[in-house]
Amino acid sequence: MSLNLATGSFSSGAHPTTHEVRRLAREMARQLAAGASLDLRFVDGLYYRKDVATGDDELLPAFELLATCSRASLKYYPNWSGRSGDPVGRLIKFGVDQRATGDLGPLDEGVGENLIEYERTEGAVLGVLGSGGELPTGWGASTDGTTIEVTDAGSERGWRHVELEIVASGAASPIIYFAGAAEIAAATGNERTLSVTARAVGSVIANFSGIQLRQDERTASAFVSPNTKAVEAVTTELARYGHPVTLSGGGTVAYVRPAAQLTFSGAGTQRIRLSMPQLETGLVATSPMIKEFGETGTATRAADVISRLTISRASRKSNAGEWDFKSGGVYGHHIEFAPGVAALTGKGLLVDPATTNWIRNPLGVGAAAGSPGTLPTHWLTQLSGGVSVDVVGSGKSAGARYVDLRVHGAVTPGVATIYLESSSSVPALQNEIWTMATGLQVVGGTAANINYVNLGQVERSDAGVALAVNNSASFMPDHQHRRWVQTVTMSNGSTAYVQPRIDIRTGTGDVDITVRIFLPQLEKKSYATSPAMPLDGVIGATTRAADKITLTGDVWLTGGRGTLFAEGVVPQAVASSADPDRAGTLAFLRPNTSRGIVVGLDRFEDEAEFSLRAEDYTTNSATRPLGDLSVGDRIALALAWDGDTWSASATGATQVVGSVLSGDEFPDQDLQLGWGWPGGGSPNDANLSSYLRRVSFWDYRLSNAALEDLAA
Numbered sequence: 074m075s076l077n078l079a080t081g082s083f084s085s086g087a088h089p090t091t092h093e094v095r096r097l098a099r100e101m102a103r104q105l106a107a108g109a110s111l112d113l114r115f116v117d118g119l120y121y122r123k124d125v126a127t128g129d130d131e132l133l134p135a136f137e138l139l140a141t142c143s144r145a146s147l148k149y150y151p152n153w154s155g156r157s158g159d160p161v162g163r164l165i166k167f168g169v170d171q172r173a174t175g176d177l178g179p180l181d182e183g184v185g186e187n188l189i190e191y192e193r194t195e196g197a198v199l200g201v202l203g204s205g206g207e208l209p210t211g212w213g214a215s216t217d218g219t220t221i222e223v224t225d226a227g228s229e230r231g232w233r234h235v236e237l238e239i240v241a242s243g244a245a246s247p248i249i250y251f252a253g254a255a256e257i258a259a260a261t262g263n264e265r266t267l268s269v270t271a272r273a274v275g276s277v278i279a280n281f282s283g284i285q286l287r288q289d290e291r292t293a294s295a296f297v298s299p300n301t302k303a304v305e306a307v308t309t310e311l312a313r314y315g316h317p318v319t320l321s322g323g324g325t326v327a328y329v330r331p332a333a334q335l336t337f338s339g340a341g342t343q344r345i346r347l348s349m350p351q352l353e354t355g356l357v358a359t360s361p362m363i364k365e366f367g368e369t370g371t372a373t374r375a376a377d378v379i380s381r382l383t384i385s386r387a388s389r390k391s392n393a394g395e396w397d398f399k400s401g402g403v404y405g406h407h408i409e410f411a412p413g414v415a416a417l418t419g420k421g422l423l424v425d426p427a428t429t430n431w432i433r434n435p436l437g438v439g440a441a442a443g444s445p446g447t448l449p450t451h452w453l454t455q456l457s458g459g460v461s462v463d464v465v466g467s468g469k470s471a472g473a474r475y476v477d478l479r480v481h482g483a484v485t486p487g488v489a490t491i492y493l494e495s496s497s498s499v500p501a502l503q504n505e506i507w508t509m510a511t512g513l514q515v516v517g518g519t520a521a522n523i524n525y526v527n528l529g530q531v532e533r534s535d536a537g538v539a540l541a542v543n544n545s546a547s548f549m550p551d552h553q554h555r556r557w558v559q560t561v562t563m564s565n566g567s568t569a570y571v572q573p574r575i576d577i578r579t580g581t582g583d584v585d586i587t588v589r590i591f592l593p594q595l596e597k598k599s600y601a602t603s604p605a606m607p608l609d610g611v612i613g614a615t616t617r618a619a620d621k622i623t624l625t626g627d628v629w630l631t632g633g634r635g636t637l638f639a640e641g642v643v644p645q646a647v648a649s650s651a652d653p654d655r656a657g658t659l660a661f662l663r664p665n666t667s668r669g670i671v672v673g674l675d676r677f678e679d680e681a682e683f684s685l686r687a688e689d690y691t692t693n694s695a696t697r698p699l700g701d702l703s704v705g706d707r708i709a710l711a712l713a714w715d716g717d718t719w720s721a722s723a724t725g726a727t728q729v730v731g732s733v734l735s736g737d738e739f740p741d742q743d744l745q746l747g748w749g750w751p752g753g754g755s756p757n758d759a760n761l762s763s764y765l766r767r768v769s770f771w772d773y774r775l776s777n778a779a780l781e782d783l784a785a
Contacts, residue, residue, distance in 0.1 A: 298322030424747030458487015
């Protein structure tokens, strides 16, 4: 028995066994991939492109290598999320025109300059300061009564460091300055970001509180303001800390002096390593800019100019914990990607629309353990039935910031309500659709006498009066890291605000359970997207830009005929036909704004959609119901065309065939991955809002049988 690729049929008339079907299906997949001029397998990490112009084949180990890079300088890759206090990996050096990439994907950045002239930590002399020891050239110190000894100067995982032993006889805040008092010119209104890599050596003593980054503002003759960041804990893990500041201190600012303040609450000895300080223009910490040995002046970085592949997203984003977007689905390790970096995950390429998380403090800033302790800023509780709530602690687990709350007491039926926002902070109106999503996990105690948990969105008037309480279906968290979702249409004509909350409802008797809340989000959408989180320590609504990923078709696409195949994960349903993201595009071959070839989903109508829009704006299109497919299921769509006919297949749907309208032409085009839609009436930038598993293109028309096999 063999397989005919042209017809997609078996040569033997005998009915094949299940094993033979699977073996032959694998054989067919290999043959099809071998004939493709583009095969992007995001889940498998295999990316193939054929250069039609030269006939060369390229088997690429990473999706991002489909791009080429032009950059007129060296560049360093820190393997850092960009979030203050997060760990760094090995610092990797890339040469001119080499694209910087590592564990977190490629890092494409603009021009930059490190305003600290002595970032390399050279010139340090071992010994006690004032008794022969010397800090690196250009650095200084204010000991605040402590003894500071330089104990080492070297390199760790590519990060050049100076190691200090600080002996405090009591509470103290010694300061390490990275530049002179009148060295770095500045002015009121300048935006500057300081970043420093640090770690504790040996154990962290109880009286060492941590590191506080500073940007001291000075006039031409006097100190104005320290711009001191809140204390951040330092562990034995190498991490990078960032401190963005808009200079605004009182007088006419002439200089800024970057520094690290090391805070002790009492007596003790602590060793700490400081590496590669950087001060740059703007409010975002970028990759370290480092001079070569012997160079003088400040270090600079040229811009990355990326051709063929464009990833346009002006904000950070996460991998959504490889969540399946089902309410109650498991949320895995939370990873964040820098702006302009594609979110490649184990489930595929995550393509998200733009959104705003209206919960101002999803990271739980301000929480303090105690009985009852201090709730995070802007969080509130409302208790009944004898129940109490204590803050047990806060931190980071599996990459996600969390707050642990203990619900306990001898209760009659009651409820512990945790409001994640104030009653008048999130503006909302009647008929608007809002979706709340939050992570919940039981981390202590038992569920005894806990009836259930639900999410809620309270509609409130201008005066803060509750007009409607919209509760989700009841559920019960368990010991797994899960994320829950509630979508609500505002119903009251006087609604002015919406207030998100979590209800933990009790029965009668003793209750004692500790619930972890992580990454809560409230967005004005009819479905949940991946968490949009602020930088550590920042409080305020957070906006994430849409993913716009485009691959230029000049080397692998011939035009006039072809087959476009896309495989993804079914996104969530949407509640409105007017939702701008409802199309759920998987792949779009597009020569300009209004024309092209697209395969996608409409999750309002629950249809697979196919469209070939020609140069003269005539449209060949079809839809097919998705049948029994639901959120998280695999969906595959295939569309083939030539000058005469076209055919389309989708998972679980009946194949559609048609004739190409007379005179239709489909020229060479770019490939948009997971976004875009043709035509003026339909959404033009409709993101998939889910995972894209595979996209392939053949520069010839596959048979109808082959399309069916691909879709199935």
